[in-house]
Amino acid sequence: MRIILLIDMDYFFAACEERRKPEIKGKPVIVGFDPKGGTGRGVVSTCNYEARKFGIHSAMPISSAYRLKPDAIFLPIDYKFYEKVSEEVMSLVKTFSSKYEQVSVDEMYLDISDKVNSYDEALLYAKKIKDEINNKLKLPCSVGVSANKLLAKMACEAAKPNGIRLVKPEEAKTFLKNMPVGKLHGVGKVTEEKLKSLGYNTIGDIQKTDPERLALHFRSSGQDIYNSANGVDESEVLEYSEVKSISRERTFDEDTAEKTKIEEKLKEISKEVFEELKEKDFYFKTVTVKIRYSDFTEHLKSRSLLHPTNNLDQIINTAIKLWEQSTEDKRKIRKLGVRVSTLSKRKGQKTIFGP
DNA sequence: TCTGGGGTCCTAGGACCC
DNA sequence: TCTGGGGTCCTAGGACCC
Secondary structure, eight states: OOOEEEEEETTHHHHHHHHHOGGGTTSOEEEESOOGGGTOOOBEEEEOHHHHTTTOOTTSBHHHHHHHOTTSEEEOOOHHHHHHHHHHHHHHHHTTOSOEEEEETTEEEEEOTTTOSSHHHHHHHHHHHHHHHHHHHOOOEEEEEESSHHHHHHHHHHHOSSOEEEOOGGGHHHHHHTSBGGGSTTOOHHHHHHHHHTTOOBHHHHHTSOHHHHHHHHTTHHHHHHHHHTTOOOOOOOOOBOOOEEEEEEEEEEEEOOHHHHHHHHHHHHHHHHHHHHHHTOBEEEEEEEEEETTOOEEEEEEEEEEEEOOHHHHHHHHHHHHHHHOSSOOOEEEEEEEEESOBOTTSOOOOBOO
């Protein structure tokens, strides 16, 4: 029997800011793009619970957040700082089990099957971890406890904020039954709509269906949806993951079709990509340019070079060529992105990176 | 509401090689 | 003269997650 934890930091970016600026605690704090007095083009990255009281939430346009609470504390995203705090969290959590998987900057799975003998013990163990994060690092978090990653994740969602939630495997189906299908991890907007149109409104509706019917409409992911709805997930807690790509993208303050502006931006973005490539000591073989037009349609263009390289001019020249090829019309561009992939180390072999 | 940025994984057709 | 099957790489796009 496996016992898995998901530890998820609460409103992480805003919590980091509260920790270093105690005077803002208790006030609505919004971390995201510059609202520019309500005209800014970006979204809310994270906000604390005081801000949520005004209806503000992650991914909301920053201009809307500004309209809802103009005198909230708006802070820019200081990713380097959050990464440092994240390392503090991760190294503390790792002392509780060597079987861990970092999912993102503020989230991590722990397999504690070897550390405890029952769910009661698991709860105590989770509480200990949570208390240490609270006391030593002064950061709030929530923990989900269950038999697999999916259930731990869903339990953690139910625990938020600042809570712990245990879901035993025998309780799983009941726990999930009444939730809307969109709550299921792995089901996004598109799949949610499709599920609803097929008559599946709650996760319980999926539990009762014939998986063959799901396979008919969702191909190979049909079985995954069925398994998730039933709380079944065999995936392992994996410590290592490979870096597959490095990318940067930027949105213009105003949409543009001007050649010089676009080339300038592509150079700028390429340089940022190059800096990280150098830092991580990678070679790349493929360059991809992403273009988002004013109407939000997106196009990708990519080209693979004959040999792996780590040359900045190769990125810039390929990026500009790809853009030129894609732009026979004069549509205005909202956002540009540059990505390098097919990464390798000097000798050409891929390398494993741990968190 | 007027919509960011950094990722991963998957699919699918076509090229190309054996 | 008509026709295989497997494998891998490339390119484009889409869904999803945080």
